Amino acid sequence: MASLASTVSLLEQEAGWRDLRAFLWRAEASDTLELLLLGEADPAERERAVALLEAMEAVDRDAFALLRAAIQRGEGREALAPWLDVGFPTGQHYDVLDHVIAGVLAIEEPDTPLSRLPPEMVFYQPTPARHIVDGVLRAAIAADDVVLDLGSGLGHVPILVHVLTGATARGVEREPAYVTRACEAARALQLAGVTMRVGDARDAEFTDVTVFYLFTPFIGTVLRDVMARIEHEARRRPIRVVTLGPCSRTFARMPWLHSDDPDPEASDRIVVFRSALGGR
Ligand SMILES: C[S@@+](CC[C@H](N)C(=O)[O-])C[C@H]1O[C@@H](n2cnc3c(N)ncnc32)[C@H](O)[C@@H]1O
Structure with missing residues (x-):
């Protein structure tokens, strides 16, 4: 492996990472520097590496600010376009697109204690950003x-879906501290078409919803009750249900939904279901 000193020298001469769009370049270079820093004792070499890391973070911050300004002008989709070619993504891991989206949406973690999670309700974990993009495309939102x-956590899904499509995007989340942070982020981005409410998914307003999204937010009787309410809507009008995680398997067994996915029980990627009444 190259030494810290030689890596720093190479990067100091390299212009590539200074390009505002070169998030991946900077992320990979930062990972390498941080790894090499672990084995470096020389204070002068450490200082050079830390200065380089700070310079890369500053470029990221400038790039995030430009993308946020584009979102505030209503031009988010165009501005994010260079990162939206996600292919057919799989897996639960996070990648450089999550780094970009986290920097751009700037959703703060709550600093107040979280409430106790009731039985059958799943703890917060955000949908990896590439799956949100994939869901938008495959469900033709x-x-x-x-x-x-349903179970919107810190609001990444409603916010990004609205930015990418202009759709009215809502979230319902049982944890008030998450909803506070999600609403702050949506407000700062001036997104009038995004609302997030505190509540139980079983009681949410469903009557005008055309796309339901679930990243396995609950299981057991809670999932059963919510599915019964979605079925009620599906029997009246065209809807789509977009799922990620183990809950896809449960939806795949519902006769009132169909999917053209070759494996609608897949849990490591987005699955799109449509009600029998058709629609997009
Ligand atoms: C796996 S996370 C998904 C977060 C978000 N949908 C996303 O994909 O980024 C599940 C979320 O559902 C919330 N949740 C669990 N049961 C709920 C319920 N009955 N009503 C509303 N929210 C619930 C949890 O607090 C958690 O934030």
Whole structure:
């Protein structure tokens, strides 16, 4: 492996990472520097490496600020376009797109204690950003949709879906501290089409929703009750249900939904279901 000194020298001469769009370049270079720093004792070499890391973070911050300004002008989709070619993504891991989206959306973690999680309700874990993009594309979400994220956590899904499509995007989340942070982030980005409410998914307003999103937020009787309410809507009008995680398997067994996915029980990627009444 190269030494810290030689890596720092190479990067100091390299212009590539200074490009505002070169998030991946900077992320990979930062990982390498941080790894090499672990084995470096020389204070002067450490100082050079830390200065380089700070310079890379500063470029990221400038790039995030430009993307945030584009979102505030209503030009988020165009501005994020260079990072939206996600292919057919799988897996639960996070990648450089999550780093970009986290920097751009700037959603703060709550600093107050979280409430106790009731039985059958799943703890917070955000959907990896590439799956959100994939869901938007494969469910053909558009500006005339009303999207509801059931168990919306810190609000990444409603916020990103609205930015990418113009759809009305809502979230319902049982943990008030998450909803506070999600609403602050949506407000700072001036996104009038995004609302997040504190509540139980079993009691949320479903009547105008065209796309339901679930990243396995609950199991057992809670999932059963919510599914019964989604079924009620599906029997009246065209809806789509977009799922990620083990709950896809449960939806795949519902006769009132169909999917053209070759494996609708897959748990490591987005699965799109449509009600029998059709629609997009
Ligand atoms: C796996 S996380 C998904 C977060 C978000 N949908 C995303 O994909 O980024 C599940 C979320 O559902 C919330 N949750 C669990 N049961 C709920 C319920 N009955 N009503 C509302 N929210 C619930 C949890 O607090 C948690 O934030």
